[in-house]
Amino acid sequence: MANTRQPEHQRCGEALAERLAELAQDLIFDDFGTEGTGARLQPVHQVASLAALTPASLAATLGPGPEHRAYIVGIAPDGDLVGLETRVIWT
Numbered sequence: 001m002a003n004t005r006q007p008e009h010q011r012c013g014e015a016l017a018e019r020l021a022e023l024a025q026d027l028i029f030d031d032f033g034t035e036g037t038g039a040r041l042q043p044v045h046q047v048a049s050l051a052a053l054t055p056a057s058l059a060a061t062l063g064p065g066p067e068h069r070a071y072i073v074g075i076a077p078d079g080d081l082v083g084l085e086t087r088v089i090w091t
Contacts, residue, residue: 043082044073072085
């Protein structure tokens with residue numbers, strides 16, 4: 001049976017987010033400056049048409065919110081925003 005999975009660099013944002021969810025099951029954010037020890041890293045996927053990732057495009061795509069969040073994100077080949085996020089409590 002042939003492998004029908006797309007190479008990582010050709011996957012759409014939704015498929016990448018699903019794969020990140022599989023890989024990030026046991027990842028936590030436990031760093032200096034947060035009281036939320038053990039905060040899980042969660043996949044984030046937002047449909048977009050981004051050509052570049054800047055602080056302004058990140059804020060416009062995700063929208064401002066009352067919680068502080070930390071993101072590790074990038075742009076999928078289809079222009080979607082994909083990566084990991086965690087809610088943190090800054091001290």
